[in-house]
Amino acid sequence: MIELDDIDRALLRALSQDATQSAGALGREVGLSQPATWRRIKRLTDNGVIAGRRLDLDREALGFGVAVFLGVKLATKGRVSLEDFERAVSAIPEVQTVEHVLGMYDYRLRVVARDIADFERVLRRRIMTLPGVGDVEANVLLSEERRPGPI
Amino acid sequence: MIELDDIDRALLRALSQDATQSAGALGREVGLSQPATWRRIKRLTDNGVIAGRRLDLDREALGFGVAVFLGVKLATKGRVSLEDFERAVSAIPEVQTVEHVLGMYDYRLRVVARDIADFERVLRRRIMTLPGVGDVEANVLLSEERRPGPI
DNA sequence: CTTGAAAAGAACTGCCT
DNA sequence: AGGCAGTTCTTTTCAAG
Numbered sequence: 532m533i534e535l536d537d538i539d540r541a542l543l544r545a546l547s548q549d550a551t552q553s554a555g556a557l558g559r560e561v562g563l564s565q566p567a568t569w570r571r572i573k574r575l576t577d578n579g580v581i582a583g584r585r586l587d588l589d590r591e592a593l594g595f596g597v598a599v600f601l602g603v604k605l606a607t608k609g610r611v612s613l614e615d616f617e618r619a620v621s622a623i624p625e626v627q628t629v630e631h632v633l634g635m636y637d638y639r640l641r642v643v644a645r646d647i648a649d650f651e652r653v654l655r656r657r658i659m660t661l662p663g664v665g666d667v668e669a670n671v672l673l674s675e676e677r678r679p680g681p682i
Numbered sequence: 683m684i685e686l687d688d689i690d691r692a693l694l695r696a697l698s699q700d701a702t703q704s705a706g707a708l709g710r711e712v713g714l715s716q717p718a719t720w721r722r723i724k725r726l727t728d729n730g731v732i733a734g735r736r737l738d739l740d741r742e743a744l745g746f747g748v749a750v751f752l753g754v755k756l757a758t759k760g761r762v763s764l765e766d767f768e769r770a771v772s773a774i775p776e777v778q779t780v781e782h783v784l785g786m787y788d789y790r791l792r793v794v795a796r797d798i799a800d801f802e803r804v805l806r807r808r809i810m811t812l813p814g815v816g817d818v819e820a821n822v823l824l825s826e827e828r829r830p831g832p833i
Numbered sequence: 834c835t836t837g838a839a840a841a842g843a844a845c846t847g848c849c850t
Numbered sequence: 851a852g853g854c855a856g857t858t859c860t861t862t863t864c865a866a867g
Contacts, residue, residue, distance in 0.1 A: 532745045543739065550701065550735040553860060564835060569861075583738040584701040588694065592731045593833065594683045600783065600790060602821075617827075624832040632751065634821035639751060643831060670753075670785035676768075680794060681775040682744065704843055715853055720844070 533578050538563065542571060543580070543682045550584045595643040597650050598627075598672040601658065602636035606665035613637075615662045623657045636668070684729050689714065693722060694731070694833050701735045746794040748801050749778075749823040752809065753787035757816035764788075766813045774808045787819070 535543075541561045545552060558568035575581045590598060605612060613631075620629055620640065630639040642658070644650035658667065686694075692712050696703060709719035726732045741749060756763060764782075771780055771791065781790040793809070795801035809818065 533743055535744075543737065546737045547739065548736075550737045555860075565860090566836090566862085567834065573862090578743060579740050580743045581737055582740045582743075584735055585699075585738050586694065586697045586701045586732055587734040587736050588698065588831075588833070589730050589733045592684055592729060592733075593686075595832065600781070621827070621829065624830075627829055627831045629827045629829070630751070630821075631824040631826070632821035633824055635819055636821060639821065668786055670781075670783035670787060670790060673782040673784055675782070676772070676780045678772065678778055678780070679775075680739075680778045681746065682739070706843070716843085717845080717854080718852055721852090724845090 533580055535575075535580070539571060539575065540682050542568070543575070544679050546572075546581075547679050547682070590643055594645055596646055597644045599642050599644070599650055600670045600672065601638075601640040601642060601654075602666075602668040602670075603638040603640060603658075603661075603664060604635075604666040605637045605663045607663050608637065612663040616664075619661050623653070625653045625657070684731055686731070690722060690726060691833050693719070694726065695830050697723075697732075698830050698833070741794060745796055747797055748795045750793050750795070750801055751821045751823065752791040752793055753817075753819040753821075754789040754791060754809075754812075754815060755786075755817040756788045756814045758814050759788065763814040767815075770812050774804070776804045776808070 538561050542557060545557055545560060554569040554572060555565040557563075557572075558565050561568070563571075572581070590596075605616060616638070617629065617631075620626055620638070623642075625642050625644055626640050627643055628639075628641040631637070632639055640658075642650070642653060644653050654667075654669075658664070689712050693708055696708055696711065704716075705720040705723060706716040708714075708723075709716050712719070714722075723732070741747075756767060767789070768780065768782075771777055771789070774793075776793050776795055777791050778794055779790075779792040782788070783790050791809070793801070793804060795804050805818075805820075809815070
């Protein structure tokens with residue numbers, strides 16, 4: 532585990548919101564010079580604390596108006612069936628995240644679709660035919676807020 | 683809804699994986715010049731298709747080894763209680779995402795903690811005391827895979 | 834840590850096909 | 851739409867305090 536001071540935390544918080552900011556602009560906010568800020572960001576990246584920079588795409592602008600969370604219970608849960616399930620689910624383009632979890636379900640999937648009719652197609656033809664699928668529970672996303680987290 | 687061609691889709695797919703790539707490097711991959719690639723990325727950003735660029739932080743490197751998904755049912759669901767709940771939950775730093783959903787639960791929360799003992803503290807002192815909370819279900823994250831989605 | 838500077842590269846602009 | 855050429859800005863590295 533890596534030790535961070537308050538300035539590192541401020542930089543991570545600022546960059547979590549908008550990763551396009553330059554080292555110079557960030558430095559002005561936290562009271563540091565451009566090279567000092569740049570070195571801190573480089574250290575955090577080399578450390579692995581910053582794992583990468585990803586695009587944030589607007590689902591709706593892309594025509595995918597529906598996002599649904601599925602809780603999936605497997606009928607048979609050997610090591611082989613977990614791998615079979617994961618391989619098969621990774622081939623469905625509508626699946627955005629695959630979370631292997633412990634609790635009431637075995638997997639949580641985030642699935643996007645153009646509309647409810649499109650979602651029904653994905654559910655019936657793609658999800659329900661996955662190897663080993665038992666119970667499936669669905670929650671339709673109404674709205675979502677992402678927060679900085681406890682950096 | 684915005685119309686995209688195959689080149690736009692290829693650019694979005696590449697940038698979703700790693701948003702640090704330069705317009706020049708991306709252009710070489712898709713067979714376009716640097717300015718043409720840059721203008722496409724700018725158009726996608728002005729369009730709102732690209733909503734922003736965010737840091738991808740390594741939870742574990744930051745000392746948060748535990749992530750738990752909570753399904754929350756509210757006991758009372760008037761308009762006021764939804765707002766009360768959302769305001770209160772937004773004040774908990776350990777909550778990374780707040781998803782208002784339709785189905786078996788009313789909200790899905792992604793909560794991170796340093797370890798299971800820390801998670802118990804958050805659950806008992808922060809989550810269970812939220813206004814209007816009824817049933818709470820938990821799923822502990824074992825592993826997670828993010829996929830490009832149906833761009 | 835700072836300032837200042839320099840080189841490389843990426844972002845951005847204007848013009849032309 | 852796209853390419854080319856040029857300008858501006860950021861990144862990246864260095865030296866010196």
